[in-house]
Amino acid sequence: MNGLLQQDVNQETFVLNLGPQHPATHGVLRVKLVMDGEYIVEAEPVLGYIHRMHEKMGENRTWAQFLPNCGRMDYLSALSYNHGYVAAVERAAGIEVPERAEYLRVITVELNRISSHLLWFGAFVLDLGGFTPLLYAFDDREQILDLLESVTGSRLTYCYFRFGGVYNDIDDAFITGTRAFIKRLRKRLPMYDALVTKNIILIKRLKDIGPISKDMARRYGATGPVARGSGINFDVRKHEPYSVYSEFDFDIPVYEEGDSMARYMVRMDEMEQSMRIIEQALDKLPEGEIQPKKAIKLVKPEKGDYYHAVEAARGSFGVRIVSDGSNSAYRLKLRSPTYSNLSLFGEASRGMLLPDALALMGSLDLVIPEIDR
Amino acid sequence: MLLAKIKEALNSLYEDIQETTEAPEAPESEKAAAEAAPEEETAPAPEAQAEEGSPPPAEEAETEKAEEPVPPPGPQETDYKAKGYHLDVDLPPEKVVAAAEILNRENFFIEAITGVDWIDDQQLEVVYDFNHFDELCRVVVRSRLDRSNPEIPTISHIYQGANWHERETHDFFGITFTGHPNLEPLLLPEDADFHPLLKDFKA
Numbered sequence: 001m002n003g004l005l006q007q008d009v010n011q012e013t014f015v016l017n018l019g020p021q022h023p024a025t026h027g028v029l030r031v032k033l034v035m036d037g038e039y040i041v042e043a044e045p046v047l048g049y050i051h052r053m054h055e056k057m058g059e060n061r062t063w064a065q066f067l068p069n070c071g072r073m074d075y076l077s078a079l080s081y082n083h084g085y086v087a088a089v090e091r092a093a094g095i096e097v098p099e100r101a102e103y104l105r106v107i108t109v110e111l112n113r114i115s116s117h118l119l120w121f122g123a124f125v126l127d128l129g130g131f132t133p134l135l136y137a138f139d140d141r142e143q144i145l146d147l148l149e150s151v152t153g154s155r156l157t158y159c160y161f162r163f164g165g166v167y168n169d170i171d172d173a174f175i176t177g178t179r180a181f182i183k184r185l186r187k188r189l190p191m192y193d194a195l196v197t198k199n200i201i202l203i204k205r206l207k208d209i210g211p212i213s214k215d216m217a218r219r220y221g222a223t224g225p226v227a228r229g230s231g232i233n234f235d236v237r238k239h240e241p242y243s244v245y246s247e248f249d250f251d252i253p254v255y256e257e258g259d260s261m262a263r264y265m266v267r268m269d270e271m272e273q274s275m276r277i278i279e280q281a282l283d284k285l286p287e288g289e290i291q292p293k294k295a296i297k298l299v300k301p302e303k304g305d306y307y308h309a310v311e312a313a314r315g316s317f318g319v320r321i322v323s324d325g326s327n328s329a330y331r332l333k334l335r336s337p338t339y340s341n342l343s344l345f346g347e348a349s350r351g352m353l354l355p356d357a358l359a360l361m362g363s364l365d366l367v368i369p370e371i372d373r
Numbered sequence: 374m375l376l377a378k379i380k381e382a383l384n385s386l387y388e389d390i391q392e393t394t395e396a397p398e399a400p401e402s403e404k405a406a407a408e409a410a411p412e413e414e415t416a417p418a419p420e421a422q423a424e425e426g427s428p429p430p431a432e433e434a435e436t437e438k439a440e441e442p443v444p445p446p447g448p449q450e451t452d453y454k455a456k457g458y459h460l461d462v463d464l465p466p467e468k469v470v471a472a473a474e475i476l477n478r479e480n481f482f483i484e485a486i487t488g489v490d491w492i493d494d495q496q497l498e499v500v501y502d503f504n505h506f507d508e509l510c511r512v513v514v515r516s517r518l519d520r521s522n523p524e525i526p527t528i529s530h531i532y533q534g535a536n537w538h539e540r541e542t543h544d545f546f547g548i549t550f551t552g553h554p555n556l557e558p559l560l561l562p563e564d565a566d567f568h569p570l571l572k573d574f575k576a
Contacts, residue, residue, distance in 0.1 A: 048560040055545070056569050091457055218482045218506065220534035227506070234506045307457035307502065307511065309484075318502065322489050331570075335485040335502070343537045372560060 013041055016354075020049050024127050024358045027368030031345075031361075033354070040357055043349045045342055051372040058332030063089055063299040064163065066332070071157035073336065074370035077116040079109045079152075080312035082161040087242060088308035088319035089163055092301035100288040101165035102244045107281045108148060108160060110274040111178070114185070115144040116313035117267045117274075120365045124264070125196055127362040128205050133196050140188055143181045150174055163299055165291035175282055182275045189271065197268065206261040210360030212348050213258055220344040224315025224337050225270065226364060229263035231256040236311035248280045260363035267365070300327055314338050314365055336370045375479070375508045376450070376459055382475045383448045383460070383512075386468050448512075458502075458511035466516045466525040469501070473528040473535075476503050476512060486538035488546040492572040495520045497546055501528075518548065527553040545570035 019030040028049035034042040054073060058066050070085045071078030083105055090097060122137030145155045151170050152160035160167055196202055212222070217230045227234050235252045237245045253269035255262035301323040309318040315337025322331035341364050349357040449461040464472055484502040491498060494517075501514040518525055527550040529536040539550040540559040547568040550556060558565045568574060 048558070048562070051560045053569055059570075088457070091455070094455075218480065219532055221483045221485075221532070222534075232506050239506075240509050304456070305489075305500075306455075307513075309457075309504075316484070316504075318484055320485070320487065320500070320502070331487075331489045333485065333487040333500075339537065340484075340534055343534050347533065 012036075020046075024361065025368070026123060026366055029366065029368050029371070035354070038353050040349050040352050040354060043346050043357065045345055047372055049372065050369050052369075054373045055332050055334060058329045058334075060328065062327050063301075063329065066329075067162070068157070068159045071154075071159050072369065073334065073373055074312060074314065074317075074338075074367050075156055076119055076367055077109075077112050077313035078156065078158045079105075079112040079148075079160060080310055080317060082158060083109055083243070084308060084310040084312070084317045084319050086161045086163055087310060088306060088321050089299060089301065091308050092304070092306040092321050092323055093163070093299050094301075095164045095296060095299075096292065097164055098289045098292065099244065099286050100169075101290045103281050103285050104166050104170060104290060105161060106243055106245065106248075107170075107178070107278050107285075108151065108158075108166075110277050110281075111144050111148060112158070113274050113313045114271050115141045115148075117271050118144075120267060120313075121192070121196075124362040124365075125202070127358060128202065130196070130199075130202070133192065136188070136192070140185055143177075143184065147174060147177050147181065150177075162291065162296075164296050165289070169290050175285075178278060178282065182279060185271070185275065189268070192268070197264075203261065205356075205359050206259065206264055206363070208257075208259050208261075209356045210260045210348055210352065210363060211258045212344065216344055216347065220347075221340040222315070222344060223340065224311070224313070225263050225266040226315065226341045228252065228254050228266045229363075230258040236309050236316050240309065242308070242310060244281075245277075247284070248277045250276050250280075260359050263363040263365075298327060300325060305331075309335070312337055314367065314370070315341060334373055336373060338364070338366055339371045339373075342366060342371060375505060375510045379476070379479055379481075379510065379512060380448045380450065380460060382479070383462055383472060386464060386471055386475075387447045453511075458513045460510070460512045462512060462514045464514060464516050466499075466518055469499075469514060469516050470526050470528055470531070472514050473501070473531045476514075477531050479505075480507070481505050481510075481512065483532045483534050483538070486535055486542055488542045488548055488570065490520075490546060490570060490572045491517075492520070497523045497548055499525055499542065499548060523548040524551055525549075526551050529553055544568070547571065 013034050013036050016033040016035050017030060018033055019025040020028040030046040032044045032046055033040055054069050057069055070081040073081050118137045118141040122134035125133040148158065149155045151168055151174050152158045212230045214230050214232055217227045217232055223234060231254060233252060233254045238252055250273045253266045255265050303323060303325045305320065305322045307318060307320050309316050317337055318335035320333035321329055324330040349360055451458060451461050453459050462472060481503040484504050486501050489498040489500060496517045497520050499516050503512040516525060525548060527539055529539055537559060539553055540556060542548050543550060543556050544558050544561045545568055
């Protein structure tokens with residue numbers, strides 16, 4: 001009798017709503033959790049709280065009018081989204097880009113990638129209960145925002161790229177400022193390493209927590225640091241070199257473990273690689289135009305469908321264009337990386353302790369407006 | 374390497390498609406011949422078999438087809454630089470699951486699933502994007518559905534990532550993925566009864 005009663009108690013589950021207003025979900029994401037005590041039986045992300053139908057907007061405005069929308073999906077690495085969209089339209093319409101413009105794109109995108117990773121670093125450690133690193137990371141990130149503001153005109157939702165080039169050339173102040181920033185961050189990263197990465201509390205919270213196997217990453221289509229933390233050597237910049245990435249010497253950090261620590265390490269290492277790319281790009285920066293000599297007034301890609309992917313801070317961002325030959329898209333599909341990365345959360349979090357699942361969620365580096373689009 | 378391998382594997386899906394597209398014409402002509410001259414009934418049949426079976430007559434059939442502007446059914450290699458993908462695979466809806474199984478065996482991963490509304494043709498198109506982690510090979514599988522009753526089998530049991538992509542495509546286009554475990558609205562409100570990416574959608 002006593003045993004039977006105990007069994008019933010053990011089988012008792014309850015539903016817990018995590019979000020949509022919860023600091024650990026970094027925006028309006030809701031996760032419906034079926035809990036057995038502190039353990040997760042079933043987790044189901046509920047999306048759409050900030051869905052704006054960017055894909056429909058792409059259909060009812062001209063190609064150029066859609067440019068500002070790109071920065072409003074992944075607001076933390078807006079330039080990657082700019083890049084994916086203009087590159088797809090350039091492929092469809094056969095627009096050539098001057099070399100200097102491609103270099104400027106790479107420099108600014110990589111700066112943006114570092115700023116995105118810095119914010120993730122601070123917010124992730126904040127999720128785990130460490131407040132101080134956030135302030136350090138924001139201090140560094142501020143330098144990048146100042147640099148990018150001076151050249152793009154905005155601090156967050158950049159709209160810097162144009163079909164065939166970029167909107168504004170960089171000046172000497174930007175170059176010296178960027179070099180100074182790299183020098184500064186190279187001094188700070190060892191400090192983060194000593195203060196955070198080697199911290200026993202962080203290691204205990206992340207090591208062997210939330211394992212994602214290679215096969216799971218593949219079945220769900222996970223890309224970016226999530227895939228690379230599971231031992232998959234996949235980075236669009238190397239795998240499918242676009243822009244001028246093939247001209248730079250950089251490594252793709254890959255960790256085999258597949259746990260939250262591996263994903264953490266991938267992003268920390270990627271900052272150094274981005275700095276290497278920026279340095280080389282500044283050294284080799286060619287003179288010349290930043291936009292085509294003959295200004296592009298009307299973009300009308302030929303009938304057909306086209307695809308272009310770029311490596312955003314969170315993984316592979318793909319744009320599929322279906323054109324009917326007019327001055328707006330017949331269909332514009334935006335493939336956002338975190339959408340696929342989050343889709344594995346239900347399977348990966350099964351049987352985990354709730355605080356560990358939050359560590360897993362933080363290591364996925366979610367940006368909700370990009371998931372919901 | 375991978376491209377040639379996957380192209381050959383996917384080509385196997387077209388074997389009976391070629392038969393079925395030829396089938397409606399062949400029996401009619403045979404019947405007509407049989408009705409007109411019952412004594413010659415045996416004569417055309419071995420010829421038809423020979424065309425399908427032995428290589429030299431098959432070449433003749435190909436040269437006849439080459440004159441037509443439409444390429445023979447099968448996976449089409451595309452100009453990657455211009456299009457951004459390597460292989461274009463147009464399949465009838467019932468073949469999509471088999472294609473996903475083949476791609477899964479070769480360790481492809483799924484990038485996205487989406488739809489296109491071809492309202493002038495009264496058709497909806499489902500587009501699957503596959504890619505490979507080790508070697509650059511983008512495969513696009515597409516299938517056209519009847520717009521008044523768009524149904525296609527799910528592939529979410531093969532690629533779990535397809536679950537959300539199919540739900541999203543159902544949200545936006547109203548395409549039913551038969552066998553899907555949970556075809557509820559994902560990005561749209563839970564009581565949404567509209568499909569905003571249809572061309573005749575009015576807000």
